[in-house]
Amino acid sequence: MVQEESIRKGPWTEQEDFQLVCFVGLFGDRRWDFIAKVSGLKRNGKSCRLRWVNYLHPGLKRGKMSPQEERLVLDLHSKWGNRWSKIARKLPGRTDNEIKNFWRTHVRKLAQEKKKAAVHHVVVSPSSSSTVDSVPTIDIGEESFYDTGGDWSCYMGEEDEKGYSYSMDDIWRDIDDQSVVKAVCDEKLSCGPVASPAPWEYGEYSPPWKVAEEKFGI
DNA sequence: AACCGCCTCAACCGCAGAAGC
DNA sequence: AGCTTCTGCGGTTGAGGCGGT
Incomplete structure (x- = not known):
């Protein structure tokens, strides 16, 4: 060729x-x-x-994610794992790349916090069996994940596993x-x-x- | 003021599935 | 039906910016 x-x-x-x-x-x-x-x-x-x-x-949103968006990402990631494009469809104006980047940052932060916490636990209470996971679970320590819970139902729709009910085109229409x-x-x-x-x-x-x-x- | 380390984000790569021929 | 090409996805990397020392 x-x-x-x-x-x-x-x-x-x-x-x-x-x-x-x-x-x-x-x-x-x-x-x-x-x-x-x-x-x-x-x-x-x-x-x-x-x-x-x-x-x-x-229609792309620029700038930092809102707390609601962050929570939604965490929530959806706990459901779907690394299905970034699928998660992105639930966040109007956000791209899979953006979400992926956010998640990486989030995971890193969490790992660091866990590491710190683990060290602290070892110092404070040697009986603690905490380990540092590379993949965090959704129940982030500091505060409840659902504590504020903005209303995203309008974007999430009723669907679950079958597919999404809110297409990108719908999203763009809303935005623009x-x-x-x-x-x-x-x-x-x-x-x-x-x-x-x-x-x-x-x-x-x-x-x-x-x-x-x-x-x-x- | 300079250096260093961390963070963010844009962009690339490889792969898998879909579509076309 | 099989091959080729295209598209989309997820993982990874690197440059630039920023804050701390």
Whole structure:
């Protein structure tokens, strides 16, 4: 096979982001290999998808997780284990990557606390048999997990094991009920027609050109 | 002010399953 | 039915930022 000439790796530039947003606007957020090729980005489809899903997707929440979100993650993780994408579907605007990162941080913190506690116990009461687990259980020591319990039922729905009742599209709709702004990208890039209808065409969440407008000020 | 260690987050990799031919 | 390609997921890594000493 002929190897792709110089596939770019590493951090994305604003220009690349802009290009990606525009082409997702044109072709939808499905055909990543195709988008990677036609956009002229020297990235592979996987990389494009990841960038879109984790950073450019409209409706993504930025910043720290709220205590409610943190609790939900912990709760769902105790149910489903490392099914990050499944857990992410229950947290509007959060990505599996974000949740995964949060969990890692949380686990590390917990392990450290346990270690400290274990040392303390050994010093204070040598009879203690505490050990340091790499995988923590959900009943975190300091405070009850359910102590405040914000109302997340609206997102959690009634389903349990069969699947989720609240799709990402529903979530985006909740987050974003802005009107569709006409394509900035259309002016900047002269490409063919959109191959297939994209969700934003139904006003379900911000279209990519809106994202471009917000992120790049165009 | 400089150094060090920790934390966060973006991005890559490998694998598995789905879809297309 | 079998092969190839694509997509999505989970695990891992590394750069940069930040706080403490």
